[in-house]
Amino acid sequence: MNRTTLSLAGTVVALAVVTGAAVLTAPQAGRADTPAPAARKPVERSTLACPAPTSSDYGSTTYTVFTPETGTEGASRRGTAQLAPAAQDGAGGDEGARGTPEAFVELLKPGSPVVKESSKADTPALVGTADGILAPGFSAQLTTVVDAGPGRGLLGTACQAPDTEFWFPGVSTGKDRQDYVHLTNPDDDAAVVDLELYDAKGLLETPAGDNITVPARSTTAVLLSTLTDDPTQNLTLHAVARSGRIGAAVQAADRELGSDWLPASADPAATAMLPGIPKDAGAVRLVLHATGREDVDLALRVSTPSGTITPAGHESVRVRGGTTTAVDLGDIAQDEVGSLMLRPTEKDATAPFTASIRVVRGAGDRQESAFVAAADPVGGRAVSPDNRREGSALFLTAPEKGARVRITSSPVGGGKAVSETVTVKGGTTLDTPLPQPSSGKGAFAVTLEPVSGGPVYAVRMLAPPSNSIQRFTLQTLSDDRGTVSVPRAEQDLSVLTAG
Template identity: 50%
Template sequence: MNRTTLSLFAGTAALAAVTAFAAAAPPPASGAVPRAAARLPVERTSLVCPAPSGSDLAETTYTSFTPVTKGAASGGGARLQAAGVQDAGGGKGKKAGKPVLTPKAPGSPATGDTSGGDAPALVGTADGSLAPGWTVQETTEVSAGTGRGLLGVACAGADTDFWFPGASTAAGRTDYVHLTNPDDSAAVVDIELYGKDGAIKAPLGENLTVDPGTSDAILLPTLTEERQAGLTVHVSVRGGRVGAAVQALDDKAGGDWLAPAAEPAGSLVLPGIPKDATDVRLIAFTPGDDDADLKIRLASPDGLITPAGNETVHVKAGMTASVGLGDVTRGEPGSLVLTPADQAVPVVAALQVERGKGDKRETAFIPATAAVGTRATAAGNGAKDTTLALTAPGGTATVKVTASAGSEGGTPATKTYTIKSGTTQDVDAPVPTGLKGTYALTVEPVSGGPVHASRTLTGAGTAFTVQTLPTDHGLVSVPQTEEDLSIVQK
């Protein structure tokens, strides 16, 4: 039997199947309104966590949490385990067989810990009931040395494009770009640097290969001889996917993780500057061909105000702008809101924030972040070391916040808050009754305008770390489909 005959039989069978289905379920009448896409729980989530620290004094805790999601699949599981380590010759280290943690069920945090400077990057996957909104927090305490203090990062999914305003190659800073490839094929990556005068030559950052299932940490000063503070790092993936984060370590001012900034946009929100911040610096970059002029406003507890002497910032195309805002919050919590002064030009931005003074300074970063959306979660909270900041830049919003059960015991608790338009509030977040261990906070807007959020953890002295709370991607839009007989007539 030749291919023409097979194709004819296949087409006839397809037509018969479609016709039979149409007879059983006739299409809607002409002019009927199409059904909206359904929002359904995701069935699989993958995350990567960067290697936490090179310090022998590092103590790291991982906390995993999945919110209970209506309609989620039953069963499933989740696990975090070590990625391989890529050496200078492109070789791959061994994977640890034992998972760092293994979550049991939605609604209950799971924890794991490690110590020392040899802890690897982690790769994790959750499916079934544990997939929708799966969140993992990596928190590290370093008691002394470069980058001492509290370092925190929310483990994130792999992607192909990342922006990091706020990195540095200046003396006194030791910044690494961590790249982790969770997939079964190699990823090819370019690292581009942009300073105050534009693109910086960094040929060693081109065409980097990250082997399957491995992680690599690239020291920024090895890519260029330029020594500048306030750089923008662009990680662009030519092939494959990676997870990416920048570890920024300072000899005198502690350090933290710099998470990727929100995608370039004309208006940006950088939420949750601590009320006791002693110094705040804005770093912004526009990747396009047009300059950007931005209005700078602070969303305070009483509304939007313009910082005296820093009403606007001019960002030249392809160049990084840096603006010192000092102690802009003046003892009150706040969020920075950037909007176009004229035409909207896409920009990326982050804040470098310090607490304390002199040799007791500590540093954290707040990248611009998307609104919470349907839901966002922050894991790894303690009863007395957590501050939740909520801001509603464009309209009053009602927000529900739920504290999960504790990792070792406790009963969930929920509170609802109203955030007035243009304000930031450090809310009195709920704590589980009878808390033992750590817990998670889940933020869900109920009504009103968009809400942006961040969570601050504090440690000994002035040590702190800030994580923003964009959507947890627990739900995905699934389009409604209808049969269409016209396709077999073409």
């Protein structure tokens, strides 16, 4: 035989052996076509991007990092977790040349949140990394108090999992606002980002927003008013990474209404939920953007503790394709905590949109504002790392079926966690106090786990007591991505058959 004949014979023998093994271990008749369900496994590594908190000389920031104790079954019993500084204003570079930055704060074990405070005006953006047992549900929160100046107020934001696309309806380049978008690159390769702005007529010309390079493990802050010559109050920002991935967040400062972080909205969809309107909200502004070419016609509903209502005078709204629309809803809360639900007026409509609301509390020169973007549901589990014994509240909405949710509070500094289970009736919003740990150092992390029923949306409001401005901040709580779906392998002999 020549070499070709030998090779062919060897291939046939090897194929026969593989086929024989497959036949010997093939599933029983009647089960071969039944797909095995995917398994959920704890993630092995988590990455977060945290923006620089403030440049004000009058600000102080509390950082809280936390990994839940539950949900780590099957994870490595060892692990590390930390927040480390990123370079500022794009001053990144080769990671090997700069060396590994020293940890700003470290988390040592799950179930025990760690807190660090900073009052420095030049506190940098941070990159969070966690692995092993500390990776599933690894979360971090920035809470900043600015006592004076145009950015005064209480600002809160969760550090983000990096991504490639972000929508921010509700930004402004108006003369009364100063909005910065913070772009943080947590990876070891540079990212290239485009920034687009949309007004009531459509896409604006923003050549300065194209091809913004964010070097490795660094952050860049862009003042939105530098992207356009025309001051505009209600805009939508679209941040897209051409290469790499980033965390993105907008810090919005208003001369009269204080400041807070405007979070990115959930992915554009045909419906949206904006939970967490406080009962004493004096003014609510809704900003919507139709992300496709189709017009969007939406019905507005408000979920309250007693049921779902249609707000008088604001039954519906239309948004033209590719444009941004703003609607002032006034005191839509009417002394009841609520959540805004947006649904297409036509049952089968699928045109995507995104939305956010600005909530204002207080009166006169004591007003303060916060933002809520279209949110994802709690999912399997959600985490709020930073909560206080005074001034913390939780708003839960079950837009469809009723639901039961287990709330667990884990104190800073160790100590015993406490849990309780609450019931949210279908179509309602529940304002519930948080379980108070009997031990610890005052602050505590909260974990939400749906037990039964339909989807649940959650917002944590932090409003510490104050004799002056009604400081508050709102953060939606969505799935912490602590697990990943791992498909189960099935034998398939068709891969051995030539097409």
